[in-house]
Amino acid sequence: MDKKIGIGIVGLGNISGAYFTAAKHFPVLDIRAVADLDQSRAEAVAAEHGVRAVPLDAMFDDPDVDIVLNLTIPRAHVEVGLRAIGGGKHVYSEKPLGIDFAEAKTLIEAADAAGLRVGCAPDTFLGGAHQAARALVDAGRIGTPVGGSATMACPGHERWHPAPGFYYDIGGGPMLDMGPYYITDLVNLLGPVAAVSGFATTPRATRTIGSEPLKGTSIEVKVPTHVTGMLEFASGAVVQMLMTFDVEGTRHPRIELWGTDGVLSVPDPNRFDGAPELLPAHGAWAEQEVTQPFGDGNYRSLGLADMAHAILEDRPHRASGALALHVLEVMESILRASEERRVIALTTSCARPAPLAESAIAGA
Incomplete structure (x- = not known):
């Protein structure tokens, strides 16, 4: 399957490098844009990896982005996820899904109502x-x-x-x-x-x-x-x-x-x-x-890749929002x-x- 899913990363902290590295193992993942509260950081990361740096607000309306990869701090996970859903994007979040169960439940409900998917780390259980x-x-x-x-x-x-x-x-x-x-x-x-x-x-x-x-x-x-x-x-x-x-x-x-x-x-x-x-x-x-x-290295994009394939194949993905909500x-x-x-x-x-x-x- 040659079709790719466009990925836009929000949040470029310590973990983002692992995602950039691991995503190279999965051709379905096409990282196209990055955004961060610190625009200079976004521009530096974009230049390093050959992608676009976009203002944070623009990420959620970017027509080239299918899934927003949410790598912000935990307390921002639901807020960013809801903005992605509001922009018609699927969202895959770093763990945990949120810091409050009731708040995180609203993200799952919003995605279900919009016919969009929520995925969430960790995906190590797929290793x-x-x-x-x-x-x-x-x-x-x-x-x-x-x-x-x-x-x-x-x-x-x-x-x-x-x-x-x-x-x-x-x-x-x-x-x-x-x-x-x-x-x-x-x-x-x-x-x-x-x-x-x-x-x-x-x-x-x-x-x-x-x-x-x-x-x-x-x-x-x-x-x-x-x-x-x-x-x-x-x-x-x-x-x-x-x-x-x-x-x-x-x-x-x-x-x-x-x-x-x-x-x-x-x-x-x-x-x-x-x-x-x-x-x-x-x-x-x-x-x-x-x-x-997937047992011989760090594949911290495996759950995201499974979700991307699942979107293309119209099947359930494994690192799902329902699983993450239950764990939370x-x-x-x-x-x-x-x-x-x-x-x-x-x-x-x-x-x-x-x-x-x-x-x-x-x-x-």
């Missing part, structure tokens, strides 16, 4: 490592999933990020920042979540930036930075979760699934690569072969469960994304 893990679960290699764990533990992004303040502002924190990778992959593996509970704390009121150019600057912490949750899936499996910016590290596996006939260790859901490890009943741990595509409700509900000291039933569900076949991206 070879996670599709291999999905195949093992689907093949019954661990039997019936009973439970599991999901753990992300680090000392905070202020050690490396050049402008980490937004990680500790409203809409930030480890749950909304890193939770999407873990919960999205869990939905890929186990299906939708039915109910959650949780506890959240904020051990430090301020953080000190350790990276340039703001090294030594103090950041006020406005969100919980140590969050634990329990997720009850519609399938009956129960998973315990930890997302924290307050510990030096951990030896816990990123994701581990426990079944009636075995245990599966799943690689880092923030990456596309790695290999699952399987412990069968009465057996020994063994690394599993990964034959699925899970995260928000864990934080709300901590505040309200109760179990919260989810109001949304979503289809478990279809396994990824290479032909679904290659257009064969």
